Amino acid sequence: MTIQFFAPQWGNTLPFETFCRNVKEAGYHGVETALPFEEKEKREMMAVLKAHELELVGQYFQSFESDLKTHAENYERYLRHLIEAAPVLINCQTGKDYFSYDQNKALFELAGKLSGESGIPIIHETHRGKCLFAASIARTYFSSLPDIRICLDISHWCNVHESLLADQEEAVSMAISRTDHIHSRVGYAEGPQVNDPRAPEWSEALEAHLGWWDRVVDRHREKGTVLTVTTEFGPLPYMPTVPYTQMPVANQWEINVYMMNLLKKRYGV
Incomplete structure (x- = not known):
């Protein structure tokens, strides 16, 4: 088994x-990021990644359109644009929480078609506001669409369900069985991101997330x-700030490096 760690471009200045x-x-091992449509800027980014021997996880988050036809057209446009860069995989914030089952299903099918044509894995993130925003909703899609693979960002579900998901075990187990990519952010009942996972007051939330990630790692080790x-x-607004000053209460980069090193040590990487 191999575990590869990626840094988010999100928040970089x-x-x-x-x-x-x-x-x-x-x-x-690499960077997770969206890519600009301006070809010169895109080529420059890819050249920098290559120069530093870094892999790319393509990121799609631009699922803003409420009209399904327009939404699907832009979804395909962004995915084809990322496919051209030959990333390790593409992580999608697919669909909308207010789309119907059939509307979101059409987007999953479109992604599956593009993945099959290109050979690039396209996975779907458990993210608030998107199709897989809640454990109970995701379970329905997992039950009916066996080929869906996901990015497990379970911090969102903690926030949506206002808990550490003790009463959502069936959905959590199904999600773990579908996970190919993890966003290792720690959430809690009232938000998708604790202010600093190193702080002792967040030990319960951290241990809950580590337990879920352990189960994902075990499955990949088996296979x-x-x-x-x-x-x-x-970064802000995920990162809490001091009132009036807008100064972050912790350092995003330091926390992310800490999380990587914590998981490398835990999993013997």
Whole structure:
């Protein structure tokens, strides 16, 4: 089994070359990011990744349109754009929480078609506001669409269900069985991101997430498959700030590197 760690471009304010140099020096395997449509900028980003021997996880989050036809057209446009860059995989915030089952199902089928044509795995994130926003809703899709593979960002479900999911075990187990990629952010009952997972007051939430991730790792070890992890603690407004100053209460980069090193040690990477 191999575990590969990716740094989120989300929240980065440094030049991309500087960011990638820091990512490589920290011990990451690659970067998770969306790509610009401007070809020159896209080529430059890909060249920087190559120069630093970093892999790409393509990221799609631009699922903003409420009209399904327009939504699906843009979904395909973004996915084809990411496929051209030959990423390790594409992680999608697919669909909308207010789309019907059939509407979201059509988007899953479109992604499956593009993945089959390209050979690039396209997976779907458990994210608030999107199709897989809640454990109970995701269970319905998992039961009826056996080929769906996911990015497990279970921090969102903790927030949506206002708990550490003790009463959602069936859905959690199904999600774990579908997981090919993890966003290792720690959520809690009242939010998708604790302010600092190193703080002792968050030990219960951290241990709950570690337990879920352990189960994902165990499945991939059994199968001898690659598991990818993005340490996706985010910036403001995910990161709480001091009132009036907008100063973050903790350092996003330091927390993400801490999470990577914690998981590397835990899983013997």
